[in-house]
Amino acid sequence: MKHTLKPAQYLILLAVMLTASIGDTLLSHGMAQVGPVSLAHLGVLFTAMKNLWVVAGILCLLGFFASYLTALSWADLTFVLPSTAFGYVVVALLSKFWLHEAISLYRWLGIVLIVCGVGFVANGPSRTEHADHPGIELDPLA
Amino acid sequence: MTYVGSFETWATIITVAGTAVAGDVLTAGAMRSIGDLDDIRAQSGMPGAIKAVVSSPMFLLGVLSMAASFFSLLFTLSNVDLSLAAPASASLTFMGNAIAAKIFLKENVDKRRWLAALFVCAGVALLAH
Numbered sequence: 001m002k003h004t005l006k007p008a009q010y011l012i013l014l015a016v017m018l019t020a021s022i023g024d025t026l027l028s029h030g031m032a033q034v035g036p037v038s039l040a041h042l043g044v045l046f047t048a049m050k051n052l053w054v055v056a057g058i059l060c061l062l063g064f065f066a067s068y069l070t071a072l073s074w075a076d077l078t079f080v081l082p083s084t085a086f087g088y089v090v091v092a093l094l095s096k097f098w099l100h101e102a103i104s105l106y107r108w109l110g111i112v113l114i115v116c117g118v119g120f121v122a123n124g125p126s127r128t129e130h131a132d133h134p135g136i137e138l139d140p141l142a
Numbered sequence: 143m144t145y146v147g148s149f150e151t152w153a154t155i156i157t158v159a160g161t162a163v164a165g166d167v168l169t170a171g172a173m174r175s176i177g178d179l180d181d182i183r184a185q186s187g188m189p190g191a192i193k194a195v196v197s198s199p200m201f202l203l204g205v206l207s208m209a210a211s212f213f214s215l216l217f218t219l220s221n222v223d224l225s226l227a228a229p230a231s232a233s234l235t236f237m238g239n240a241i242a243a244k245i246f247l248k249e250n251v252d253k254r255r256w257l258a259a260l261f262v263c264a265g266v267a268l269l270a271h
Contacts, residue, residue: 110268117261
C-alpha cells in the first residue's frame with residue numbers, strides 16, 4: 001500500500017525543516033551576544049536565558065521537537081530524517097542571501113546532494129505497512 | 143583545545159552517532175506504538191496527546207539517549223575540531239539510522255532510501271568544507 005501525505009502533513013514536514021534551522025540560527029546569534037561559556041562560569045547560561053534571541057531559538061526548537069514527533073507518528077524514520085537534513089540547505093541559503101556569507105563550490109555540491117536525497121524519498125511511500133503488527137517490534141531476532 | 147589520538151577521536155564520534163541513532167530509533171518506535179498524534183489530538187485534545195507521548199517508557203528512553211548524545215557531542219567538541227566532529231557524527235548518524243530502522247523498526251529501506259541516506263550523508267560532509 002502506497003502511503004501518500006495530506007497537505008497538512010507536508011506542512012508539518014516543512015515546519016520540521018524550518019524550525020530546526022531557524023532555531024539553530026537564532027541560538028547561534030543569541031549566544032554570540034552572550035559570549036563564551038566555560039565550565040568555571042556556568043552561571044552565564046542563566047544570563048543567556050534573558051537574551052530574547054536565545055529564548056526565541058529555544059521556542060523554535062521546542063516547535064521542531066513537537067513537529068518532528070508528530071511526523072514520526074505517521075511516517076517512517078527513514079522518510080522523516082532526510083527532510084530534517086533539508087534544514088542544512090535552508091541554513092546555507094539563509095547565510096548566503098541574508099547574512100551575505102560566501103558559499104564554496106563544495107557547499108553548493110553538498111546542497112545539490114541533499115536536495116537529490118530528499119527528492120528520492122519524497123517520491124516514495126511515507127510509511128512501511130506492517131500487516132500483522134501495527135505497532136513496533138524492537139527485537140531484531142523476533 | 144586538547145588534541146587526542148585518532149582512536150579516541152573516532153571512539154567519541156562513534157559514541158555521539160550511536161547514542162543519536164538509539165535516540166532516533168527509540169522515539170520513532172514509541173511514536174509508531176502511540177499512533178497518529180493528529181488523531182489522538184482530535185479525540186483527547188493537546189493534553190491527551192502530550193500525556194500519550196510522555197507516558198511512553200520507550201519515548202523517555204529515547205530522550206535519555208538524545209541527551210547522552212548531546213553531552214557526548216559537547217565532550218567531543220572539547221577534544222576534536224568542529225569541522226571533523228560535526229559532519230562525521232551527522233553522516234554516521236544518517237547511515238546508522240537507515241541500518242537501525244531496517245533492523246529494529248522493520249522499515250522497508252529500499253534502494254531509493256539507501257540512495258537518499260548516502261546522498262544526504264555525503265552532502266552533510268561536503269557542507270562542512
